[in-house]
Amino acid sequence: MSGEHTLKAVRGSFIDVTRTIDNPEEIASALRFIEDGLLLIKQGKVEWFGEWENGKHQIPDTIRVRDYRGKLIVPGFVDTHIHYPQSEMVGAYGEQLLEWLNKHTFPTERRYEDLEYAREMSAFFIKQLLRNGTTTALVFGTVHPQSVDALFEAASHINMRMIAGKVMMDRNAPDYLLDTAESSYHQSKETDRTLAQKWSSAICDYATLRPDLIS
Incomplete structure (x- = not known):
């Protein structure tokens, strides 16, 4: 050519x-x-x-x-803080933050343990970014490594620049979303290896983290 x-x-x-x-x-x-x-x-x-x-x-x-x-x-715009697992619950009503998290956010994030679902929502999320002129973003996934795998997979198909990582949480959340400092480290390391340095750890709200997980 x-x-x-x-x-x-x-x-x-x-x-x-x-x-x-x-x-x-x-x-x-x-x-x-x-x-x-x-x-x-x-x-x-x-x-x-x-x-x-x-x-x-x-x-x-x-x-x-x-x-x-x-x-x-x-x-292109750059979004420096966005949670792609919350794409489907934009506008969900909650009187207080904790109520909103427990009623809407945490149950929604649980669905991302399913890789196929994460892939479906990753494709939708990226289309929404591009529709609104955003070509680069720093993106939070969920505690599930596959949520990050799906996001990078979708971004790589269109050569889109993405900074993202699995969320780390070990307190103040349902048991089905909690991990530990050790499991977070090993999952992050494995994802880093498989994505050949294209992955960056993302840490969630300090309210859901103990100091040892941050360190």
Whole structure:
């Protein structure tokens, strides 16, 4: 396949941030807006980005330009804290946090001991992220290692960047969701090995953890 066939050309209005921001007051000075811009993507990576007039000559005649003028194009969003097992219970009512956990969250998370169910919900979760412009996320699974396996499996099918891990809980939860420091360590180590360093441990709410599990 020639390089031309892997090239995508996108035209439209773009806005992004040109540097890492440590202070919200710096955001305005770091914003970049291009009213009529061009983005060239080759094999999933940015090949060129800038003003349309400066880059249009780089587009081969055989490439169709995706024209989104009149729309605003932004980089993918990054969600730094999200629980994918709670996808199906969004909006579930609870007067207090503990009531909500015991009535909705814990019973829902129990279902992720079933690998096929975890796979089904992982696919749904990732589709929802992408529908809303999120292309990278730091994701909590459940205490079940297979919940993480299913998530990475779904993400790998579309080459999506994902940071995730099994949740560790050894108190203040039903017995069917509790693990120990030792079991969490060994399960995390095994998942780390099988996923070839693509996995990262995730620790749940401190209310469900004893100090020895954190250490």
